[in-house]
Amino acid sequence: MSKLEKFLAKANEKEPRKTIEETIDGEIWEVRELTFQEDRDCYRIAEMDGRFDVFRYNDARMVKATEHGFPWHNIDLLNAYRAKDKYEMPVKLFNQNKAGYQKLLAAVNKVNGSVQTEQEMVEEAKNSSDPTVKPPTSAELS
Numbered sequence: 001m002s003k004l005e006k007f008l009a010k011a012n013e014k015e016p017r018k019t020i021e022e023t024i025d026g027e028i029w030e031v032r033e034l035t036f037q038e039d040r041d042c043y044r045i046a047e048m049d050g051r052f053d054v055f056r057y058n059d060a061r062m063v064k065a066t067e068h069g070f071p072w073h074n075i076d077l078l079n080a081y082r083a084k085d086k087y088e089m090p091v092k093l094f095n096q097n098k099a100g101y102q103k104l105l106a107a108v109n110k111v112n113g114s115v116q117t118e119q120e121m122v123e124e125a126k127n128s129s130d131p132t133v134k135p136p137t138s139a140e141l142s
Helices: 003-010 036-046 054-066 075-080 086-093 098-111 118-127
Strands: 019-024 027-032
Touching (some): 019 098
């Protein structure tokens, strides 16, 4: 299979996304992993007038990670909280529940934090039960 054929076949595949559940005020929130495109969209949403707004970025990530299970764009909800768009909703929805906001943001960070640091990979390798291959010495190579 050529590289072109491989990517053409992948174009219509649905990749399963990693999801986790977080309970906030007795309600279960399903938080899913963001796609690369969604993460880029969140970055663009957070950039205004050449400045990056980290709070809006986090709010956009929350919306994108949970909008499959919560109607952030519901017009009645937007009107009730006087929000101009769905990306303004998380801070308004959790205004009286800072801990709930932090739990949801932590879940978004957790499900999207699959990239390991070098130190994490070293620790994982140390704790692995897989046998390691001893590199040959210079005497063994000659």
